[in-house]
Amino acid sequence: MKNECDIVKDLLFSYNDGVLSENSKNFVEKHLKTCESCNNVLKEIRQESGEIEQEKEIDAFKGVRKKISKRNVIISVSVIIILIIIIFNVLVFVNYNKMITTMQIILQKDITEEQLEDIENVIRENASEVEIKYLSRDEQLNMMQNWLEEDANILEPYRGSEDNSPFRTILIVNVKDNEDIQKIMEAVKDMPGTYKTFDNIEQNPYLLFLSQILYR
Numbered sequence: 654m655k656n657e658c659d660i661v662k663d664l665l666f667s668y669n670d671g672v673l674s675e676n677s678k679n680f681v682e683k684h685l686k687t688c689e690s691c692n693n694v695l696k697e698i699r700q701e702s703g704e705i706e707q708e709k710e711i712d713a714f715k716g717v718r719k720k721i722s723k724r725n726v727i728i729s730v731s732v733i734i735i736l737i738i739i740i741f742n743v744l745v746f747v748n749y750n751k752m753i754t755t756m757q758i759i760l761q762k763d764i765t766e767e768q769l770e771d772i773e774n775v776i777r778e779n780a781s782e783v784e785i786k787y788l789s790r791d792e793q794l795n796m797m798q799n800w801l802e803e804d805a806n807i808l809e810p811y812r813g814s815e816d817n818s819p820f821r822t823i824l825i826v827n828v829k830d831n832e833d834i835q836k837i838m839e840a841v842k843d844m845p846g847t848y849k850t851f852d853n854i855e856q857n858p859y860l861l862f863l864s865q866i867l868y869r
């Protein structure tokens with residue numbers, strides 16, 4: 654039997670894989686019926702190949718899981734970033750309107766006392782609490798000269814000049830309730846004596862928002 658066992662053991666791997674010819678298969682099975690030693694070898698082969706298959710499956714599964722979780726992390730992070738950007742933008746624009754509590758009214762050069770009085774009255778009618786400041790031509794000239802530093806004297810000829818001055822008198826309007834700004838803007842912009850109206854819309858809303866947070 655010794656010789657037959659050697660042959661069968663050589664064939665057992667192929668037998669286990671199911672690739673033997675019909676004759677060889679019959680030969681192996683016939684031998685296995687009577688030989689315990691070869692049966693034990695076949696058992697070992699079956700165990701080992703089963704474990705290898707299982708490991709292969711586990712490895713493949715792990716790979717898929719790794720890929721899925723990596724993609725999920727990327728998607729989640731992207732979604733969070735997009736959400737933060739959206740929330741930031743909403744916050745900026747919701748708060749931006751609330752922050753505007755000041756506006757400027759640039760007056761016509763030839764505004765009359767009566768027209769100025771009318772404008773002031775309309776401002777006060779449209780605001781619950783308001784503070785009106787004048788920025789005269791010469792005050793603006795001083796500000797501009799400070800900014801120009803050593804070139805300041807080029808503006809000196811315009812001091813006190815009514816007709817030549819590049820500046821117009823400005824009303825600076827400060828309110829407590831930001832909603833009053835839009836009401837005043839609407840009421841004042843077409844009045845005689847008004848040249849232009851501005852609110853802080855000219856400013857960058859992002860910077861305004863950030864400055865409110867940082868310097869609160």
Ligand SMILES: [Zn+2]
Nearest residue numbers: 658688690691
């Ligand atoms: Zn045998």
